[in-house]
Amino acid sequence: MTRLLAMLYKEVLQMKRDPITLIIMFMLPLVQLLLFGFAIHTDIKHQSTAVFDQSLTQESRDLLASFTNSEYFDINYVAHTFQEANTLVDGGRAKVAIIIPPDLASNVKHGHSTPIQVIVDASDSTSSSTAISAAQAIGQLKSQELMLKHNPRITDTDLNLYDIRIRAWYNRDAVTVYYMLPGIMGIILTMTMVMITSMSIVRERERGTLEQLMVTPLKTWELMVGKVIPYIFVGYVQTTVSILVGIGIFALPMRGSIFLLYGLTTLFIIASLTLGLVISTISKTQMQAMQMSFLVFMPSVLLSGFIFPREAMPAFFYYLSALLPMTYYIDILRGIILKGNTLLILYSQAAALLIFIIITFLIAVKKFTRMMN
Amino acid sequence: MLCGLLRPTHGQAIVLGCDTASDTDQVKQRIGYMSQKFSLYYDLTCIENMKFYAGLYGLQGQIKKDRIQNVLKLMQITEKRAVLAGSLSGGQRQRLALGCAILHRPEVLVLDEPTSAVDPTSRRLFWNLLAELVKDGKTTILVTTHFMDEAEHCDLIGFLRAGRLIANGSPQNLKAALPARLILLDYPTPGTSQQALKKSGMPYLDAYFFGQHFHVLIATHTQIPKNLYYHAADLTMEDVFIFYDKQQRKGPL
Numbered sequence: 001m002t003r004l005l006a007m008l009y010k011e012v013l014q015m016k017r018d019p020i021t022l023i024i025m026f027m028l029p030l031v032q033l034l035l036f037g038f039a040i041h042t043d044i045k046h047q048s049t050a051v052f053d054q055s056l057t058q059e060s061r062d063l064l065a066s067f068t069n070s071e072y073f074d075i076n077y078v079a080h081t082f083q084e085a086n087t088l089v090d091g092g093r094a095k096v097a098i099i100i101p102p103d104l105a106s107n108v109k110h111g112h113s114t115p116i117q118v119i120v121d122a123s124d125s126t127s128s129s130t131a132i133s134a135a136q137a138i139g140q141l142k143s144q145e146l147m148l149k150h151n152p153r154i155t156d157t158d159l160n161l162y163d164i165r166i167r168a169w170y171n172r173d174a175v176t177v178y179y180m181l182p183g184i185m186g187i188i189l190t191m192t193m194v195m196i197t198s199m200s201i202v203r204e205r206e207r208g209t210l211e212q213l214m215v216t217p218l219k220t221w222e223l224m225v226g227k228v229i230p231y232i233f234v235g236y237v238q239t240t241v242s243i244l245v246g247i248g249i250f251a252l253p254m255r256g257s258i259f260l261l262y263g264l265t266t267l268f269i270i271a272s273l274t275l276g277l278v279i280s281t282i283s284k285t286q287m288q289a290m291q292m293s294f295l296v297f298m299p300s301v302l303l304s305g306f307i308f309p310r311e312a313m314p315a316f317f318y319y320l321s322a323l324l325p326m327t328y329y330i331d332i333l334r335g336i337i338l339k340g341n342t343l344l345i346l347y348s349q350a351a352a353l354l355i356f357i358i359i360t361f362l363i364a365v366k367k368f369t370r371m372m373n
Numbered sequence: 374m375l376c377g378l379l380r381p382t383h384g385q386a387i388v389l390g391c392d393t394a395s396d397t398d399q400v401k402q403r404i405g406y407m408s409q410k411f412s413l414y415y416d417l418t419c420i421e422n423m424k425f426y427a428g429l430y431g432l433q434g435q436i437k438k439d440r441i442q443n444v445l446k447l448m449q450i451t452e453k454r455a456v457l458a459g460s461l462s463g464g465q466r467q468r469l470a471l472g473c474a475i476l477h478r479p480e481v482l483v484l485d486e487p488t489s490a491v492d493p494t495s496r497r498l499f500w501n502l503l504a505e506l507v508k509d510g511k512t513t514i515l516v517t518t519h520f521m522d523e524a525e526h527c528d529l530i531g532f533l534r535a536g537r538l539i540a541n542g543s544p545q546n547l548k549a550a551l552p553a554r555l556i557l558l559d560y561p562t563p564g565t566s567q568q569a570l571k572k573s574g575m576p577y578l579d580a581y582f583f584g585q586h587f588h589v590l591i592a593t594h595t596q597i598p599k600n601l602y603y604h605a606a607d608l609t610m611e612d613v614f615i616f617y618d619k620q621q622r623k624g625p626l
Contacts, residue, residue: 006428010417017416212412215376216429217401372378 003218007226015230025196025234029188029242036184037177037250044127050077050094052085055104063116066142067098072134085119095121096131111150113143177250182333183306185242189265190272190300190326191293193235197276198289200227201368206286214372220365228273235269236262246337255340264332264346267353271325274357277364281371300326328352375515376406376483389480402430405479409486411466415459419450419469422458423476430477440476448472448502464495468502475506482506484516488523500526521610530610532617540617548608551616552593553578555609559602563587573598579612579619590616 015022049067053060067073077094079085088094099117107114118135122128201223204210213223239262246252254261275296283289301307303321310321321327328349335341335349343350375388386393391400413422420441427437445451448468453461458469467487474482484503488496500523506512516527524530524544531541540547558566566587570580575598579590589603590612597603 002431002433003429006425009428010414010421010425013421014414014416207415208408208410208412209414211378211408212406213429214378215401215404215406216426217398217431218429 003216004222004226007218007222008229011226011230015234022234025192026237026241028192029185029238030245032184032188033181033242033245034249036180037245044130045071046074047072047095047127047131048076048093049073049096049098050079050085050088051075051098051100052079052082053098053100054102055100057105059105059108060100063100063104063142064098066138067135070134070138072131073098089119089121092121095124095127096135098135108146111147178252178338179334181242181246181250181252182337183304183330185239185246186268186304186326186329186333187301187306188242189235189238189269189329191297192238193231193269193272194276194279194296195290195293196231196234197227197273198279198283198293199286201277201280202283202286202289205284220368224274224277224361224364224368227277228270231273232266232269235265235272239265239269252337254337256336256342260343260346261332261336264329264336264350264353267350267357268325268329268332271353271356271360274360274364275325278360278367281364281367296324300324303327305330322352325353325356328356376401376404402477403480405474405477405482407470407474407482407484407487409489411458411470413458413466413470413473416457418455418457419445419461420454422469423473426473427476432477440478444472444476447505449498462495463491464498467491467495467499471499471502475512478511480512482512482514484514486517486519488518488520496523521614524610532614534618534621539621540613544610547610547613551608551613553590553608553612553616554593555606555612556589556591556597556603557606558587558589559604560587569601573601575601579615588612 051064053064064075068075073096077085077088079088079097082099085094085097085099089097097119099119101114101116104114104116116139118132120128120131120135201210204213243252243254243258243261247254276293279289279292279296283292299320303310303313303317304324304326305321306326310318310327313321331349332346335346375386375393380394388400389403391403393400414425417425423441423444424437427441432440442451445454448471450461450465450468450472453465453469458466461469471484471487474484488499491499503514503516504526507514516523518524527544529541529543530547532539542550558569560566560569563582563586567580567582570577570587570589575591576595577589577591579588581588588606591597
């Protein structure tokens with residue numbers, strides 16, 4: 001116990017001697033969350049729109065009004081030829097072009113359908129899909145409105161034989177920030193925790209201090225635990241900053257128990273730290289450790305379900321992602337913050353993290369012993 | 374290996390009656406080690422480094438405080454206690470490292486080329502400190518060194534060549550056991566000394582330039598020709614070492 005305390009004493013002192021790293025670690029969640037939260041919106045509103053209105057009638061103005069009222073389209077350009085509308089989209093000044101045919105008014109009067117052409121710049125898939133679905137919805141709504149006006153005998157229910165009402169649970173308004181922020185919290189923890197511990201033992205080896213440590217009665221596990229514990233608290237600070245920014249600035253809901261969140265976050269932090277220890281015992285230089293951390297970091301971003309749903313992955317990557325602690329933590333974060341899940345639902349994720357910790361810790365101890373020999 | 378860091382590839386190593394492979398913890402608790410490279414923490418102060426190592430050896434409370442005070446005083450770094458180890462001079466760092474290695478009063482102190490990067494004054498002070506440590510007769514010090522003048526300080530010397538012990542004994546015994554004596558040739562320059570040696574045809578074991586002098590190592594029974602101007606000199610440890618080294622090289626290796 002004295003030895004472990006000495007180890008903690010030393011690690012904490014060294015942490016304090018390097019205040020810049022410490023400040024960066026605390027600022028990181030703040031900066032990252034603000035960046036991601038404000039800059040990344042996958043439900044893109046107010047897309048620059050060009051209009052080539054060949055009808056110029058009450059009906060066409062009415063239709064365009066419903067486009068602008070949806071807030072998805074801002075009519076910034078009025079084109080006078082089809083070519084002009086095309087050029088606006090080609091040049092990227094407009095993301096969407098709406099072409100209204102000359103016979104719109106007469107068609108509407110006679111109850112004929114009229115093709116309205118909507119050109120969408122699909123080089124950016126997220127913004128284009130939002131535009132497409134918004135345009136379709138507007139078309140449908142408008143048509144129903146007109147049919148009702150022309151034929152008062154038709155009731156609302158006749159129009160919708162299948163009345164599908166979609167309710168988006170947990171994130172009713174499909175706010176991207178809600179979906180992204182919990183993931184970013186996990187990404188920040190992965191990045192800092194894995195990297196910090198991956199450097200720790202290699203650094204001692206590079207400086208020659210490890211040799212001196214190993215001739216003392218200090219046990220391998222004491223060394224490792226001593227390296228891990230101080231950073232658990234750094235992880236807590238990061239998590240707290242993230243949660244405060246999430247709730248305070250982005251109005252993130254906290255539907256589950258905050259204690260459970262911290263409890264399971266502890267597991268994730270330890271899992272990341274022990275993974276870092278493994279990296280530290282197999283790399284020869286700090287540079288190598290850094291590169292290996294990135295090797296863990298990239299799949300954590302891409303495969304964990306943070307960006308792409310795991311269900312859509314090829315089998316190989318699906319199972320590969322099951323080896324990453326981040327995969328489970330994403331479930332935990334979204335589960336507790338957005339769905340209000342309890343441990344009853346999240347126990348398998350918790351168990352997976354626990355197993356991960358035990359295995360990586362054993363590997364680290366074993367690799368370390370072999371390295372010293 | 375003696376500190377329990379490496380396992381012997383074969384055979385066994387006994388330190389203080391403990392097998393280094395099986396009783397590693399015992400051995401580690403009872404020995405102190407200081408390496409040639411400064412291996413304490415640059416970003417901790419002297420006293421912080423000491424507190425850390427005292428803790429690793431299980432020292433606590435008042436004993437820990439007293440020991441640290443004593444060692445700081447003994448190592449003459451009390452006024453540097455709050456200075457970062459990284460800002461100390463080479464000699465001070467070396468004394469700090471020695472201090473950390475003796476906090477737990479080890480029975481055996483292993484020093485691996487402790488004075489390899491230290492100025493002569495600090496080197497002298499360091500050896501005085503070592504003499505101080507062994508005075509009470511409770512501590513054995515094992516030093517590896519390349520400096521043969523340092524080796525003369527020791528009670529017992531072992532020569533290692535390519536991992537094998539080729540000779541060992543006290544400095545006096547090692548010198549006495551050498552079937553050779555040293556003569557200095559008295560010619561104006563080392564060059565003319567060398568020529569005179571060649572001309573005389575006297576068989577010799579070794580001959581080498583030593584500053585402005587020319588040293589010749591000859592077998593004890595060798596007759597020195599009358600026409601050679603020389604005077605006898607005391608063997609140094611360096612001569613002894615080179616003698617054994619050459620012998621090994623010539624012998625069946």
